[in-house]
Amino acid sequence: MRQLLRRPTRPDATLCPLGSSTYGDSAHLHAATAIGTTYTAKYDANGSMTCRAPSSASTCAGTPTGAQLTYDTEGQLVAWQNAPSSSTTTPAASTARVGRR
Numbered sequence: 001m002r003q004l005l006r007r008p009t010r011p012d013a014t015l016c017p018l019g020s021s022t023y024g025d026s027a028h029l030h031a032a033t034a035i036g037t038t039y040t041a042k043y044d045a046n047g048s049m050t051c052r053a054p055s056s057a058s059t060c061a062g063t064p065t066g067a068q069l070t071y072d073t074e075g076q077l078v079a080w081q082n083a084p085s086s087s088t089t090t091p092a093a094s095t096a097r098v099g100r101r
Helices: none
Strands: 039-043 049-053 065-071 077-081 088-092
Touching: none
Parallel strands: none
Antiparallel strands: 039 049, 049 065, 065 077, 077 088
């Protein structure tokens, strides 16, 4: 039997296994900036995620310490850096364009 979920009436009422979702960016009403007490995210003016912190060990609030995402002028992901202080940068071609020809 398929379970049907009722659509939330407000963004802060979103169903999520990590806890309640927070939508704290007034420029991007449908972009979660926090989930529960661990996950945080930050977005640029185009709505592209520029920081992702999936655990409490890093954050995107204040001074970001989470993974940094960089985009080209067309909005395509071009690089992913584990953290601002990390020298490990992954070219997006190895992740975002998989399966494209």
